[in-house]
Amino acid sequence: MGMPGLPERGDKTTRLEAFVDAAFAFALTLLAIAGDHIPTSGEELWSALRGLPAYAASFLLIVRFWSGHAEWSRRYGLDDAASRRLSLLLVFLVLVFVYPMRIVFAVLFASLSNGFFPANFAMTSFRDVSLLFLTFGVAFGSLGAVMALLYRHAWRERDRLGLDARERIELRMAWLQWALIPAVALVSILLALAIPATRDSASGWLLGLPGFIYFTLNLATPVVRRATRRQLALLPREA
Structure with a gap:
């Protein structure tokens, strides 16, 4: 980032x-x-x-x-x-x-x-799997949210900092990338709460879905960076 x-x-x-x-x-x-x-x-x-x-x-x-x-x-x-x-x-x-x-x-x-x-x-029941996903989602999501707020604060101070056009685009990119973390973590938490922690769900891939959802971050990051490069390419050379 x-x-x-x-x-x-x-x-x-x-x-x-x-x-x-x-x-x-x-x-x-x-x-x-x-x-x-x-x-x-x-x-x-x-x-x-x-x-x-x-x-x-x-x-x-x-x-x-x-x-x-x-x-x-x-x-x-x-x-x-x-x-x-x-x-x-x-x-x-x-x-x-x-x-x-x-x-x-x-x-x-x-x-x-x-x-x-x-x-x-010790994993004593299938509910412990959901508990682990909930714990990780809260931890990862809250840390990502704080980082997103730090970059949002920098955006609010963009005029005082004297950020030029390129810096503002790059700042928005970093802000968006960090904001994706709590967004995906929230989806994972909701899935962990919604999917029943039973033997039936454990026999398939549903119980692991709250963890698999984090792989979407690896897909979203290149998309954000590609969009940023396009925005930078549109800037006048003197910017």
């Missing part, structure tokens, strides 16, 4: 940006050590290594939001009250959902590998 070639207005690290960076680093530390201990045998070491896929997926997801906030800070350099509130809310949500997100990925990889990758989470 970067915007290459655009000027950076946040050329100096603010206290807010430093705090957010430190909080994200702490979240990644929690992700790595929460509930774990140093292996004391080869069997425990092997079990810990099999948890790497879930850790890697969680790591990449958290880094995605950290990178988005860092990009926003560098591009617009905003450090007002609204920026601080939204940034602190982003940190709060990351710290709240960091371990639940790892559980979701652990269960996913355990299911895909037929138990080879450990879940370390």
Whole structure:
């Protein structure tokens, strides 16, 4: 979601940006050590290594939001009250959902590998599947919503920031891309609530539909970028 070639207005690290960076680093530390201990045998070491896929997926997801906030800070350099509130809310949500997100990925990889990758989470009924989708939807959607609000705030300040025509198009692109996350997450949550968590639904693909819906983000992003390139191509050269 970067915007290459655009000027950076946040050329100096603010206290807010430093705090957010430190909080994200702490979240990644929690992700790595929460509930774990140093292996004391080869069997425990092997079990810990099999948890790497879930850790890697969680790591990449958290880094995605950290990178988005860092990009926003560098591009617009905003450090007002609204920026601080939204940034602190982003940190709060990351710290709240960091371990639940790892559980979701652990269960996913355990299911895909037929138990080879450990879940370390007991699934007692089909309702737990819906609960995991609801948890992930709230976590992923709320984080995406905060990022969308940060870019929306930058849009409101576009005149004060002196954004040119190209920068405004790129800002709208980033805003839309982040806004797609809570929109898709909401669809996933509604599907998780609507699809009955029963053995019949589990025997097909319906119970997994709330998770499959996130793949639409991979389809929507190229469409948004293609539309943005078309808008940029229409700009006068002097713009």
